[in-house]
Amino acid sequence: MQNFVFQNGTKIIFGKDTEQFTGQEAAAYGKKILLHYGGGSIKASGLYDAIVQSLREQNAEVFELGGVQPNPRVSLVREGVAICKEQGIDLILAVGGGSVIDSAKAIAAGAKYEGDVWDFFTGKAEVSGSVPIGVVLTIPAAGSETSNGTVITNEDGWYKRAMGHQSLRPQFAILNPVLTYTLPPYQTACGITDMMAHILERYFTNEKHVELTDRLCEAALRTIINNAHTVLAEPANYDARAEIMWAGTIAHNDLLSTGRIGDWGSHDIEHEISGIYDIAHGAGLAIIFPAWMKYVYKHDVNRFAQFANRVWDVEIDLNDLEKTALKGIEKLEQFFSSIGMPVRLAEANIGAEHFEEMAKKGTERGPLGNFVKLQEADLVQIFHLAK
Structure with a gap:
């Protein structure tokens, strides 16, 4: 820590x-x-x-x-x-x-x-x-x-x-x-995605011995997941709205950052997309985060397997941790889809014409991320995984 x-x-x-x-x-x-x-x-x-x-x-x-x-x-x-x-x-x-x-x-x-x-x-x-x-x-x-x-x-x-x-x-x-009762469903879903992304940026760290904040991150994620469909189906459900609202604050008030170094590469990559295409930040994150995960998960398969198990209840396959890790990424992607978020650039009508431009602009001041340092060529590959 x-x-x-x-x-x-x-x-x-x-x-x-x-x-x-x-x-x-x-x-x-x-x-x-x-x-x-x-x-x-x-x-x-x-x-x-x-x-x-x-x-x-x-x-x-x-x-x-x-x-x-x-x-x-x-x-x-x-x-x-x-x-x-x-x-x-x-x-x-x-x-x-x-x-x-x-x-x-x-x-x-x-x-x-x-x-x-x-x-x-x-x-x-x-x-x-x-x-x-x-x-x-x-x-x-x-x-x-x-x-x-x-x-x-x-x-x-x-x-x-x-x-x-x-x-x-x-x-x-x-x-x-x-x-928040009158928020349109899409805006509510974008908010849910954004707050989950804030937690995920902190969760995927190279720091060891951060069990308490791991557990806090996992609990916050599960709370959001457990209440997401309720607030979309019942916009005036005070208890579910309150859980989501407080989780969004906890997700980004830095408590979950204590003792660890977060990544933040996915946020920086998404900024390039919404900077050009003016897409909602949450929607962009729903597209980029799973793509980033697919690109970097082998860096620490154990952490991704832990994420799959503790957040999504995927049973850990001790003989094939990679399978467990990929199942967790799949579960995240399915969840984003289930609340109406795009998970591919094509779903947001975004093509490949600006991949190189966005990658270059994104890395003008150096590589992105901390979990894995991403160079310009890495960003291009992540954009392709998100197509």
Whole structure:
């Protein structure tokens, strides 16, 4: 087990009607609030009005920036940075899912920097501080509500890149499972896939003697799997929604990372796909993760066999661990299909025309992944396995 420091300062307010505490929580950081959100869904649902009322009850001055898209764009981030600097914003309140929260984080960092915010994503600059962030979560998926990372897409070249800093962890996150009842099934399934991928990135490690976090990863995966079909069949099942929502947070708050070095190659590979094709991140992960597994499983057949056994109840064949490992990958692929996710690029209408381009862009700053280091040629092979 690796040495580690675990510090996650995000205050979680979980449960029914918790959005009513938004103004009270925000007031601790100042009066000038930038309300950041996506499309019109929060207005149609009444959530927008409830939050604005809660803020104004605390005498907050509310500024707004809507229009966040999936795979959030740096152009809107730059608009937010300008607002923060011009108005002296005290807190950015992100109301939405991972895209909104990631956009808010990038704005928060850019507001404390004299250069262009994209510098953080290219390695030209490092974050040294940020405007405080609060969250009202409406889509359980990305885990960005308690993570220190953000992923942004630059329309100039369609680069999708990540960066992180401890100051980017939200100060508070309000999680009400009821707010997720109206999510479309496809969006729910994308979220389920995304949170599972966050766990899998941590699970496939070269670190030995990490039994506790192995077991925590396996338990979180099984909880998601056990509740996935229920939330799709019964969108207003509070108990199943609550399990999924909390699992999504646990999947990415770094507890499951303690003592181990995760891989993250599949996420980086998927960023190249959604950067060009604008596919939903979860859908891209459902395609790439099984392909990555098929490419690397021989590196540690024992770990893949353990995954098959403990997560999918595949009986271990001591005479043929490779068979057990492959069965686990097959089970994962079947599960993704069963919740409506694509598991092949062709199912998402993606051809082979950009394989070499994506592989080159993906490895511009060096090989990807930690479990197995992947070079440009490896990415091309993984794309072919995902066809």
